Amino acid sequence: MKKMVFFTTVITVLIFLFFVAAMTGPLTATPIQILRGLFIEFDPVVAAIYNMRFPRIFVALLAGAGISTAGLLLQSLLKNPLADPGMLGISSTATLSSMLWFIFFPRLIQLLPIAALIGALMGFALIYGLAYQENANPTRLILVGIALNALMMGLLDVINGMMGGNLPDGGGINMSFQTWRHVHLLLVYVSIGIGLTVLAIPTLDLMRLSDQTVTSIGVSVNKRRFYLAFIAALLIGIASGVVGPIGFLGLIVPHMAKLMVGQQHKTLIPATVLLGALTLLLADTVGRTVMAPLEISPSIVMSMMGGPLLIYLIRRNKRHV
């Protein structure tokens, strides 16, 4: 019952927020005008919104869903509730690798997701190799991740500076230049990633047991873990390649979802997907409206909203964090 209320509420808010995001900005339109313009007759204002604002909204929705799902996967496979693709430096490694790809092979932009995926996998390999020993020490894992992230963010800044850029989020990738092509790219890969995650539900449920126990019932923990890491890397890679590294999202959304619907993955995954989409769209919409015409990047909004929220969650429910 609680779950039904949660899903109904999230979907309602999501639709509401979609219209708010579409309406607000330099060009304004009422919801009725937008619907008329989209489906009934041509309207220049709506056409402009469709070409410029819609891609951005869909990118936020898809990237938010993808990053949050990746966060859930990461927490499950590393058995660490504090794992976050942003904080562990996986997102920034993916962003760095896609940036380098973009700089060196600007014509091969279709292959950008592959570069981002490879970057994310490399981030994983670095963290896993440097910190994940026989007895997975959560503190060590987080510390190595933070160090890796600091290094990657530094490198991103350096490259950004060398390119003469002065972009707001330091990631070199800006939310305001999203096109329908980005939406299509994200749609394909995020759908694949979420689809694979749904297929991995039995594995995710199984990973709640200790590694030793999983091994003792004849299941290869490493194979399963690699499979989950691959899905997470795919999602983080593509999302970071398009919107840049966004911290906190992958950490907070799965925790919120767990508090709302519990820890059965068959409900937790849809909850995380919806809540992730909602949260990033909210962050982006807030970021571009509160100080208009100036923009605050969604990753900064996420940090501003996410920090206090995380502290609240930790204090409220010690069992989940």
Place this chain on the structure above:
Amino acid sequence: MFKVQDVSFSYGKQTVLSQVNLEITPGKITTLLGPNGSGKSTLLSLLANNKQPREGTIWLDHQLIHQIKGRAFAKRVATLHQNNEVPAEVTVGELVAYGRMPYKNRWQSLSQIDKKQIQWALEETGLTPYAHRRLSDLSGGWRQLAFIAMALAQDTPMLILDEPTTFLDLKYQLNILQLIRKLNRVYHKTIVMVLHDLNHAMTFSDEIIGLKAGGVILMPQKVADVTPDMLDQLYEVKLELIQHGNQKILLTGNGG
């Protein structure tokens, strides 16, 4: 059954087991005893195929154990580890059902045989009334029984238990030890375990293997042959052994 030949194991530079040789007698309850850090748990992990020895070989029914694949091994040997994490929102029934993993493919649902085996495991551990309860809502003793039930659902001739009674109330300790004895006597399971309580070890085992630091084997012995001297060598404390009926009792009170 298990045969360990010249097995050595080390964590980094620290040697835990060196040149260990032993055999586990089929159909018996064998208990590993020894001070902290003597490598008991490591030896169990090696038998459970969870770690590989640096040197030496371990055989299971004339087959090298590292050549037996995960699922095939899990049908022959079930292992209960120490400090089991309590998985979030898992019911007792779900946990026990995981014991059937070695028998089914990924997308297969539980067969009649699986269900019967799960039911049997729940009954033997007294968990049937708790099948739908969450593990996190139960006390430590019941949780441990649930993990034992999961191992029983694996339906193996061999059971490895790493300190199954540690951190439990005396009531649950005895409950579990009596269950272990029943599994051996009635269902003929071969049992290898680590225990800390000497008197429990003497009462509930058929054979005792003593391990000293560095993995020196002191004695693969029938319980009837254990003398206070051997335990003195093992733990470096003097103990008095008294006979009570046909039961040997070690006075562990004043350390001699």
